[in-house]
Amino acid sequence: MGAISYAKSTLDSWSNSNTITKNIVSSSAQGAAIGGVAGTTVTATFSSRGFTSKGSVTAGGAAGATLGANVGAIKGAVTGSVKYAVGSTAKYFGLTK
Secondary structure (H helix, E strand, O other): OEEEEEEEEEEEEEEEEEEEEOOOOOOHHHHHHHOOOOEEEEEEEEEEEEEEEEEEEEEEEEEHHHHHHHHHHHHHOOOOOEEEEEEEOOOOEOOOO
16 A cells, blocks of 8 residues: 555554553564564554554564564654555555555
8 A cells, every 4th residue: 555654653552462562663673572482472663644554463473573563663753654464354554555
């Protein structure tokens, strides 16, 4: 779908199993480390010009690490872009089909 630019982003939470921990990820490395854990669900909200888009994906492994790295890179930057694909039940931020 191409890239969409956002002025800011907020990582709402990472959850693993039934535990939700508040984590503000500020770098690609940190995001990749957390997102790469098997069974991790990433919930991210991106806001720009009054428009908010929210999505969650349960990934872990390489896919979760990629997603976490992308979220972390955007969070750590003043401006950024994220590619997304719409799945059947969730939006997968940072992942393309």
